[in-house]
Amino acid sequence: MRPSFLLRKEFGNLAVIRGTVKYHLSPLEQRAFAGAISQGVPNIFWRFRQSFFYVVPPMLLSYLVYYTAEMEHDRLQRKQPGQFDHEK
Numbered sequence: 001m002r003p004s005f006l007l008r009k010e011f012g013n014l015a016v017i018r019g020t021v022k023y024h025l026s027p028l029e030q031r032a033f034a035g036a037i038s039q040g041v042p043n044i045f046w047r048f049r050q051s052f053f054y055v056v057p058p059m060l061l062s063y064l065v066y067y068t069a070e071m072e073h074d075r076l077q078r079k080q081p082g083q084f085d086h087e088k
Helices: 003-008 036-077
Strands: none
């Protein structure tokens, strides 16, 4: 293949494939938000419902463990009444 042949073609059209038909739309003709409201919003609710029981119980359990550990730590940091009465 001669280099002058490559210079005449656009970069995206360097190869010629025979027997294959390729259709595409220009990026300027595509509708970027086609179906965003009619299909996207119900899909959000479906995904939320499907993943709710995978996400919320571990987060709730983690929060409860953290909260009880913090409360126990705070309880152990306080002085007990009468604990240091002998030190005067």
